[in-house]
Amino acid sequence: MTAAALSRHLPETCKLTHVVTREAPAQDIFYGSVTTPIAYNFNLSLEVSEPRLLLESDAAFSFGTHYQGWGGDAQAWVQGFQQPLPVLGGVPFHQYLARMGHEGLEPYLVSAAAAKRGAFAHPPEQAAHPLSRAEYGYQLDVRSYRDLLACATDTSRLVVIQAEITDIDTDSEGVAALHLSDGRTLLADMFVDCTGPEAALLSRLGATLTGERQLGAVMTRTPESTLGPAVRTVTGQAFGWQSITPLQGASTKLTLFAESDEAPALRAHRDAPEVSAKAAFGRRSQAWVGNCVAIGQAAATIEPLTPSPMVCLQRDIERLISLIPLSCDMAMERREFNRQFDNDYQHAELFRQAFFATTPVAGSAYWQAASPQPADPRLDRKLTQFLSRGVLVSYDLEPFTPEDWVVLHYGMGRRPLRGDRLADQTPAAQVEAYLSDLKRQIETTVAALPSHHAYMARLKPFLRQKSS
Amino acid sequence: MPQRSEAIKNICILGGGTAGWMTAAALAHKLRGLPVRIELVESEEIGTVGVGEATLPLIRKFNEALNIDEATFMKETEATFKLGIEFCDWGRPGDRYIHPFGDYGRPVDNIPFYQAWLRLRQLGETARLDDYSYPIIAAEMGRFQRPGGDPDAIQAGFGYAYQFDSSRYAQFLRRYAEASGVIRTEGKVATTVCDPETGFVRSLVLDNGKTAMAELFVDCSGFRGVLIEQTLKTGYDDWSNWLPCNRAIAVPCESRGPLMPFTRATAREAGWQWRIPLQHRVGNGHVYCSSFISDDEATTQLLGHLEGPALASPRQLFFTTGRRRKFWNRNVVAIGLAAGFLEPLESTSIHLIQEGITELLQLFPDTGFHSADADEYNERMGLAFERVRDFLLLHYVANQRDDGELWLHFQNLALPASLEEKISAWMTRGHIIKYEFGTFLPPSWLAVLLGQNLIPRGYDPRTLKIPEDRLRAESRRLREAVLAAAQRTPDHAAFLRQVGGASHQAPLTAGVG
Structure with a gap:
């Protein structure tokens, strides 16, 4: 992804060399199998349009993730991608639910309803259409996605070297040279470390790893003749969790576990693992040291329970593109990159940690290690404000939207203790009628949608014809 | 409780x-x-x-x-309608710029337009960044209309406020x-x-x-x-160390000249003077630091810069910058x-x-x-x-004035770390460190930084991907579109009458001529 992005965005004056050290790093499975809606624009910036993504990879649409059996209370909800919820008379939608004592948000979320029914259609632009409130991302197999991006890379801008790194020279500026297995020595003004959790370059420059949570995962891909629903399913387990992601022509099963629970996890996985990986989850103290910047897992390994790993990876790349140094004095770019990285990582972590602010699974090593102690005060503020009166606290430029948070809160059973006084202005009967009507509209709309499979089956020939 | x-x-x-x-x-x-x-x-x-x-x-x-x-x-x-604030004498005496309510130009290949402008500037292009801002050009011409129409039109995407x-x-x-x-x-x-x-x-x-x-x-x-x-x-948290102005003198005066759709803030030796054009009068005031100028001198300076006869006696205000x-x-x-x-x-x-x-x-x-x-x-x-405090402080520190003790104070001031870093990022490559929650977003920072002569040493290298002739042609077209749109815009006073906003006094006749 980084190579594709740099090849598209950097001027000719900048010479790019891509050292490909191995075919398929196993730890790529920790990037997960879902993207958020921002992937659409990110892909476009790499000249990968949605038609190309669907025609040239096995990616499918995604309305979100269906969590099941989560935590000690076995919670279940669809974490759907959603446009901002209606604000009525200046009062957020969920405050009306609180006022009327309605327990669930899900009946009013069209993406969740469609996901549960296995249906999909592109959200129309007409704002009056109930489906227009839905957003979608993609379900993908990172290997297939990586292959597509390799094709999308502007190869005229890139020298590709297939070799292993045998040694790294460092000096006061950072990385001085890479010695490669083919005997060559590679010099550069700047090095981008995409070597995964080992951070082969960055770790040599003193960027220590914080976070000691050891997780493992296995993945198996199963051929499917029918495309499954536009939603990933994540099922909580004592050892961790297991996900099923429908793709075109296949589905992938990922089982993630605390290292000490590998045996029960493998039993639960049932199929023979196609890919196995382990990693310490956490982040480097700095993502950019000297002349070396780490992208993706080399900077931080994030649990793929949410779409965070892909979101942060995309943000890493966009950040790098916007801060490519002007000269070998890259102090300002380094500070700004590290500041943004720090914020992004911490904000993504707040979202992940919020999944664990519930009854833990008794005796689970995975749950015991999932939440840092003491809890992050910024998460405390978010939870306290929502539980107190349904207020959504946001920090600058968070990767997850207020809608993501309200869906998560409701999904995990958090309800405001008090309502918003302003929601009392509208007569109860009027609110009830509005809510009933909205629910009915969503039910009717979703009932008329084609299945994800049927939609894709009709869409692809159209896209093929159009592209030819 | x-x-x-x-x-x-x-x-x-x-x-x-x-x-x-x-x-x-x-x-x-x-x-x-x-x-x-x-x-x-x-x-x-x-x-x-x-x-x-x-x-x-x-x-x-x-x-x-x-x-x-x-x-x-x-x-x-x-x-009256307001398209922005004109800052006079803030970078150096004799300078002026308008901080508009809106962005400059349009992104080029998803890169902010001002980055392309920085590159063109290094290539010798002399057009002001202001020439790519419809609200600035309309304001300079004394014209106004509400944003609207075709959302892609150059005059569709700006904000406006009021002076009242x-x-x-x-x-x-x-x-x-x-x-x-x-x-x-x-x-x-x-x-x-x-x-x-x-x-x-x-x-x-x-x-x-x-x-x-x-x-x-x-x-x-x-x-x-x-x-x-x-x-x-x-x-109370006293912020006087950063923003030492602690007094103001306000006086209204008669209007002279066209009714302009902007507020003016003119830097003075020990503070600055405001000019706010209303329909029936002009509001004026001198904000200053009492350590560097006497009240009498501040009043004399204010009265000496009025455009018309004062309509009331000067009124003095005392304050301490800060927050509860x-x-x-x-x-x-x-x-x-x-x-x-x-x-x-x-x-x-x-x-x-x-x-x-x-x-x-x-x-x-x-x-x-x-x-x-x-x-x-x-x-x-x-x-x-x-x-807001940091944005205000930017005006005082991002300039080249040394003609008074107030300005020397700012030359030696230790800035809040966040502001220091913002200025450093800007000067290196025109990068604006942005936030989501706050009154002033990147275009506002851009207006003040460039308006007060802080020209970055570099610019976003992604603009080098865009061929120079394409960049020049697109910029020229944009400039021409802005100018043409501003020329089609009605006179501010005429628009005010047209929409029924003119009061019953006879204020606007001065503005029509």
Whole structure:
């Protein structure tokens, strides 16, 4: 992804060399199998349009993730991608639910309803259409996605070297040279470390790893003749969790576990693992040291329970593109990159940690290690404000939207203790009628949608014809 | 803390200036239909400061939320349209620039336009960045129309605000609020009665013997902070080290020349002078630091720069820049000058009142006065004040003036780390460190940084991907489109009359010629 992005965005004056050290790093499975809606624009910036993504990879649409059996209370909800919820008379939608004592948000979320029914259609632009409130991302197999991006890379801008790194020279500026297995020595003004959790370059420059949570995962891909629903399913387990992601022509099963629970996890996985990986989850103290910047897992390994790993990876790349140094004095770019990285990582972590602010699974090593102690005060503020009166606290430029948070809160059973006084202005009967009507509209709309499979089956020939 | 949490039934607003009546009008409208009694206590003997006459575009949201008709409001408050602020003599004496309400140009291949402009500038292009801003060019021509029409059109995407007589605005909102059920009580606070256990304010005993009781008090009593400070001893964070101006002299004068759709802020030796064109007069003021100029000299400077005869005697104001340590303390919420003071260099006074009201409504308490509500309010308002402070400070530090002790003070000032870093990122490559929550977003920072001659050493290298001739051609087309659109725009005064916003005085004739 980084190579594709740099090849598209950097001027000719900048010479790019891509050292490909191995075919398929196993730890790529920790990037997960879902993207958020921002992937659409990110892909476009790499000249990968949605038609190309669907025609040239096995990616499918995604309305979100269906969590099941989560935590000690076995919670279940669809974490759907959603446009901002209606604000009525200046009062957020969920405050009306609180006022009327309605327990669930899900009946009013069209993406969740469609996901549960296995249906999909592109959200129309007409704002009056109930489906227009839905957003979608993609379900993908990172290997297939990586292959597509390799094709999308502007190869005229890139020298590709297939070799292993045998040694790294460092000096006061950072990385001085890479010695490669083919005997060559590679010099550069700047090095981008995409070597995964080992951070082969960055770790040599003193960027220590914080976070000691050891997780493992296995993945198996199963051929499917029918495309499954536009939603990933994540099922909580004592050892961790297991996900099923429908793709075109296949589905992938990922089982993630605390290292000490590998045996029960493998039993639960049932199929023979196609890919196995382990990693310490956490982040480097700095993502950019000297002349070396780490992208993706080399900077931080994030649990793929949410779409965070892909979101942060995309943000890493966009950040790098916007801060490519002007000269070998890259102090300002380094500070700004590290500041943004720090914020992004911490904000993504707040979202992940919020999944664990519930009854833990008794005796689970995975749950015991999932939440840092003491809890992050910024998460405390978010939870306290929502539980107190349904207020959504946001920090600058968070990767997850207020809608993501309200869906998560409701999904995990958090309800405001008090309502918003302003929601009392509208007569109860009027609110009830509005809510009933909205629910009915969503039910009717979703009932008329084609299945994800049927939609894709009709869409692809159209896209093929159009592209030819 | 009270034991039971029930809905608030009585609100008392202390103070009837701009903040008081804005709060009263907004609460009355937003809480309409609910069993809430709103009382505003004010004394005709106590003058109001009239914190600012120029506003930011979000004021339109405030008026719209109250279903206030724009033409009626403009007519009654002698309002004019505002496209931005002209800063004169801020970089170096003789310089000028306009900080518009809107972005410059259009992104080129998803790169902010100003980065392409920086590159063209290094290639010898001489056009100003201002030439790519429709609101700036329209403002310079004295023209105005509302944004709208084809969303892709160059004149579609900008903001506008108003310049108005804030005393009349307060009166206008008083009529609105009273018609919406707000009870106005005349009187000065003689005694504040507090709960001996909780320290909560329970009632105000007035000098005329009346008593105002409520569960929630909103302190709009101005600088004195009768409830938030005199009663609750909340404390004040003094920001004078960063923004040392501590006095102002205000005087209105007759209008001369065309009615321009912008406020002007002219740097002076020990501060700066405002000029706000209204329909019936021009508001003027001199904000200065008393350590560097005497009051008499400040007054002389102000009067010497008036464009027409003064319409009143100069009025002096004293202030300390800073913020209350808590904006919401116990059952008192301070809004307006009682909450804090930031000089009106970027027209933020009324805006911060509006922010205070908006947040209060979002976090509207019950009688339990849960600490979570006050904590969140204080957090949000603290951030709003701090970010405005840093933006104001930018004006003083991003310049080349050395013609007075005030300017020398800023040359040696240790800046807040966040501002220091912002300036460093800008100077290196025109990178703007942005935030999501705050009044001033990147285009505003860009306007001041470039306007005050802080030209970055580099620019975004992604612009090098764009062929130079394409960049030049697109820029030229954009400039021409901006100019053509501005030339098609009606004269400001003519537009004001056309939309029915002109008052019945004869103010606009001077502007037509």
